[in-house]
Amino acid sequence: MNNIRLKSMFFLILFLASCGNGHKHNYQEKKIVTPVIPIKAKPKINVYIENSASMDGFVNKGNDFTTFVSNFLNDTYIKYTEDINLYYINSRIIPLGNDLNEFATRLNPSDFKKMGGNRGATKIYELLDTILKATNNNTISFFITDGIFSPGKGKDSQKYINDQYNGIKRIFSNFFKTNPNAAVVVYQFLSPFNGIFYNRHDKPIYKVEEVLPYYIWIIGNIENVKDLMENVPIERIASKGSYKIFTAEGRKKVNYAIKINTGKFDLDKSNPKNTIINLRKDGRNNKVTFAVDVDFSSYVLNNEYLLDKNNYSLNNNNYDFSIKKATKNPYGYTHTLVFSADKVYKGILTIKLNKTNLPSWIFEDNDDEGLMAIRGKTYGIKYQIQGVHEAFSANDESYTEITINIK
Amino acid sequence: MEELLGNIYCWFESLFGQNLAEYLWGYNCETQGYSNVNLFNSIGLLTIVVVLIFVLAYYYLPLYLFNHPRSNRWWNWLIILGLAGFVNFLIASIWTVNDFLNGNIGDCLIYTRDEGGNIVVQHIYETNCFLFGLSNIFISTLFFILFSILFKRWSRNCKYSPF
Numbered sequence: 001m002n003n004i005r006l007k008s009m010f011f012l013i014l015f016l017a018s019c020g021n022g023h024k025h026n027y028q029e030k031k032i033v034t035p036v037i038p039i040k041a042k043p044k045i046n047v048y049i050e051n052s053a054s055m056d057g058f059v060n061k062g063n064d065f066t067t068f069v070s071n072f073l074n075d076t077y078i079k080y081t082e083d084i085n086l087y088y089i090n091s092r093i094i095p096l097g098n099d100l101n102e103f104a105t106r107l108n109p110s111d112f113k114k115m116g117g118n119r120g121a122t123k124i125y126e127l128l129d130t131i132l133k134a135t136n137n138n139t140i141s142f143f144i145t146d147g148i149f150s151p152g153k154g155k156d157s158q159k160y161i162n163d164q165y166n167g168i169k170r171i172f173s174n175f176f177k178t179n180p181n182a183a184v185v186v187y188q189f190l191s192p193f194n195g196i197f198y199n200r201h202d203k204p205i206y207k208v209e210e211v212l213p214y215y216i217w218i219i220g221n222i223e224n225v226k227d228l229m230e231n232v233p234i235e236r237i238a239s240k241g242s243y244k245i246f247t248a249e250g251r252k253k254v255n256y257a258i259k260i261n262t263g264k265f266d267l268d269k270s271n272p273k274n275t276i277i278n279l280r281k282d283g284r285n286n287k288v289t290f291a292v293d294v295d296f297s298s299y300v301l302n303n304e305y306l307l308d309k310n311n312y313s314l315n316n317n318n319y320d321f322s323i324k325k326a327t328k329n330p331y332g333y334t335h336t337l338v339f340s341a342d343k344v345y346k347g348i349l350t351i352k353l354n355k356t357n358l359p360s361w362i363f364e365d366n367d368d369e370g371l372m373a374i375r376g377k378t379y380g381i382k383y384q385i386q387g388v389h390e391a392f393s394a395n396d397e398s399y400t401e402i403t404i405n406i407k
Numbered sequence: 408m409e410e411l412l413g414n415i416y417c418w419f420e421s422l423f424g425q426n427l428a429e430y431l432w433g434y435n436c437e438t439q440g441y442s443n444v445n446l447f448n449s450i451g452l453l454t455i456v457v458v459l460i461f462v463l464a465y466y467y468l469p470l471y472l473f474n475h476p477r478s479n480r481w482w483n484w485l486i487i488l489g490l491a492g493f494v495n496f497l498i499a500s501i502w503t504v505n506d507f508l509n510g511n512i513g514d515c516l517i518y519t520r521d522e523g524g525n526i527v528v529q530h531i532y533e534t535n536c537f538l539f540g541l542s543n544i545f546i547s548t549l550f551f552i553l554f555s556i557l558f559k560r561w562s563r564n565c566k567y568s569p570f
Binding site: 269 | 437514522524527528530
């Protein structure tokens with residue numbers, strides 16, 4: 001009897017021993033896979049420089065305008081693509097070939113005049129419409145302009161501006177519908193202006209010496225625009241703080257994950273990226289805390305925008321949050337959202353990166369009168385940017401949404 | 408059920424640390440999910456097997472110190488319990504120390520780094536592995552008592568040990 005018992009115990013031990021999976025680790029099965037990254041052809045760049053009469057004051061040799069434009073295009077040629085086509089634009093498009101050296105020498109009032117077209121009125125909406133029609137997934141368009149509306153003699157300027165605003169909104173809305181991955185970046189720079197300034201009645205004001213803004217619009221597929229901005233960083237050409245930026249782009253999903261080591265909680269084993277269980281107070285600060293790593297790298301939005309707490313909204317105000325750059329990591333996370341609360345509030349926490357806030361400079365640098373040159377201001381710039389912004393945020397008020405489930 | 412052993416181990420999580428616990432749950436820094444093997448189950452099952460061997464040997468193996476008339480004493484049972492605990496301490500410690508030294512534990516679990524990638528805090532040291540070994544002594548003891556209650560009644564010489 002005892003023998004039988006011993007034998008059955010022996011087999012029981014053998015059976016239990018076979019249940020364990022011993023020292024089998026996943027890492028032993030890991031294979032090093034070298035990712036194959038396809039080489040993507042660079043897009044073509046079309047550069048449109050407005051050559052209306054109001055631009056003459058910017059293109060006196062030695063001005064910041066000519067220096068910057070030449071440097072920027074040259075860097076684009078060297079660091080991004082050699083496929084650059086140059087155009088003057090006013091009432092029509094005037095091709096200038098692709099010789100950057102020749103183009104640089106043509107940045108002067110007499111060449112602007114010589115190349116013709118209707119230089120008397122600037123209908124920004126029509127210029128943009130022409131440019132958008134020539135922009136697609138394989139093209140990036142640069143539009144270099146003083147951005148000043150010129151309604152012309154005897155026109156109702158308010159109606160003109162309103163029509164332009166609606167026109168810009170409509171063409172960008174259509175463009176965004178056919179190109180959902182499109183992005184628009186508008187840089188504002190300052191340059192000395194020496195020459196004739198045309199006010200909103202088209203009345204020339206002679207010998208104006210003032211520092212006035214000019215704009216470079218970059219329009220194209222978001223990946224291309226992002227790639228261009230990374231390869232030709234504007235801050236290498238213009239000093240930081242000497243320019244302002246506005247961006248418009250569509251909504252997309254971003255990669256995010258709850259960050260381990262950022263509080264007292266456990267991750268849900270089946271949804272560890274977005275579900276927290278057993279959240280509790282951290283004894284050190286008597287608060288509930290956790291953080292979420294997010295990858296915002298696919299946006300052309302600048303870091304100032306992404307780091308500004310006011311650009312986010314939370315569905316549960318019991319949680320306070322801050323945003324900072326992510327710590328160095330191999331997973332591509334660019335920013336970290338840190339949340340805290342006095343106690344645990346269970347439920348779905350939603351954080352939206354909002355589109356609704358236009359940068360303040362658009363209102364500060366807008367001139368509503370357009371009667372004379374005002375340092376740092378542009379007649380009607382607010383309406384142009386608002387038109388683009390509203391076209392891109394008509395359907396989505398946020399760039400993205402992050403959802404955390406606290407169980 | 409899959410998480411039963413892990414949940415038992417996590418009674419002692421404050422001893423060996425949350426980050427080592429996450430590693431043992433199978434957290435993978437690269438996928439940011441629990442895609443690795445749940446080591447609580449692996450180590451836990453091995454611990455149970457070792458305990459079972461010692462319990463069965465104590466009650467049924469006809470050798471001195473084990474199933475022998477002179478072994479029918481509570482302190483004898485305690486020695487065997489201690490031996491099983493020691494073996495399980497070694498298993499848990501060596502297993503995790505090896506993983507730690509061989510770089511199998513993900514960087515995100517071991518360190519918190521600043522924006523430049525410099526280490527700000529280290530969360531896992533070898534000490535944590537030894538403390539996990541210590542926790543395994545407690546688990547081993549728990550199962551030893553449980554199996555003793557289950558198996559002692561059929562023992563010829565030690566059925567009244569330890570109680």
